[in-house]
Amino acid sequence: MDIVAILTSKPVLIGLHLGFAIIGIDAFLWLLGKWKDDSGSQKSRIVTAAVGVLAFIASWFAGGYYYVVYYGVLVKPVIKSGAAPWVHNIIMETKEHIFLFVIPLAITVFFITLLPQEEIERLGFRRATLWLCGVVALLGLLIGAMGFMISAAARWGVIN
Amino acid sequence: MGFFCPRPISNGMNKPKLIISSAYAAIITIIFVVVITIWAELSAPLKDWLKNFSGHHWTSKSIFSVLLYAIATAVFYLLPQKEAENRLQRMLNYLLAFTALGVVIITLFFAGHHFKIF
Numbered sequence: 001m002d003i004v005a006i007l008t009s010k011p012v013l014i015g016l017h018l019g020f021a022i023i024g025i026d027a028f029l030w031l032l033g034k035w036k037d038d039s040g041s042q043k044s045r046i047v048t049a050a051v052g053v054l055a056f057i058a059s060w061f062a063g064g065y066y067y068v069v070y071y072g073v074l075v076k077p078v079i080k081s082g083a084a085p086w087v088h089n090i091i092m093e094t095k096e097h098i099f100l101f102v103i104p105l106a107i108t109v110f111f112i113t114l115l116p117q118e119e120i121e122r123l124g125f126r127r128a129t130l131w132l133c134g135v136v137a138l139l140g141l142l143i144g145a146m147g148f149m150i151s152a153a154a155r156w157g158v159i160n
Numbered sequence: 161m162g163f164f165c166p167r168p169i170s171n172g173m174n175k176p177k178l179i180i181s182s183a184y185a186a187i188i189t190i191i192f193v194v195v196i197t198i199w200a201e202l203s204a205p206l207k208d209w210l211k212n213f214s215g216h217h218w219t220s221k222s223i224f225s226v227l228l229y230a231i232a233t234a235v236f237y238l239l240p241q242k243e244a245e246n247r248l249q250r251m252l253n254y255l256l257a258f259t260a261l262g263v264v265i266i267t268l269f270f271a272g273h274h275f276k277i278f
Binding site for chain 2: 060064067068072086089090093094096097098100101103104105107108111112114115123124125127128129131132135139142
C-alpha cells in the first residue's frame, strides 16, 4: 500500500479532517486569548491566524474528499436506514454547508492580524474582532459536534 | 489623510480597506451559499447542473464560493469606498449577523425539509 492509498483511506481521512479542524479551532482560540490579553507580538498573531486558516483549508480538503468519495455511497445509506435518519437530513446537510462559511471568516480574521493591536483599538473595532475570532472557533466546535453526531448515527445505524 | 490610509503603510497595502473588502466578500459568499443551497434543494435541474459541473453538488458549491469570495474581495478592494469612522466595527458586526443568520436559516431549512414543511 503506497502513501497516497494510506492518506486517502477512510479512517485516515476522518482523522485528518478532525485533526486539522482541532488545530484550526485551537489556533483561533489562542488568537482570541492573545487579542483579549494584548499578549504576544503582532508576528505571533499573524502566524497563529495563518496556521488556523491553513488547518481549516486542510480539514476542508480531507473532509471534502471523504464526503464526496465515501460518505454518500457507504455512510449515508446506513444512517438513512438506521434509528436516526434525521441526522443525515438535518445535521449532515447543515454541517456540509455551514462549513463553507468558515474559510472566508477565518481569512478575514487573518487580514485583521495584519494590523497592530493599537491600530485595531484606534480604529475602534477591537470588540468586533474578538467576537469574529470567537465565532470562527465556535463554528468549528459546532461543526465538530455535528460530525460526532453523524459518526454516532452511522454506528447505531449498523447496530440496528 | 483618509480613513483607509491611517498611517503610511510600508508595503503599499491598505489593510483596513482589505479587511472591509474581505468582510463584504464573506457576507456575499454566505448569502450565495444559503441561496444556492436552498434553491438547489427545491429545484432538481439546478442540483443536477451543480452535480454535472464537478461531479458533486457540494464540490461545485465549494468551488463557486471560493471563487466568489476571492473575486469579490479583489473587486471591493479595487473599488473606491466611502470613508467613515466606525466602518470596520460596523462591517464586522454585519458579518457576524449574517453568519448567525446563515447558520439559523440553513438549519431551519433542512429541519423543515426533513419534516416536509417545505
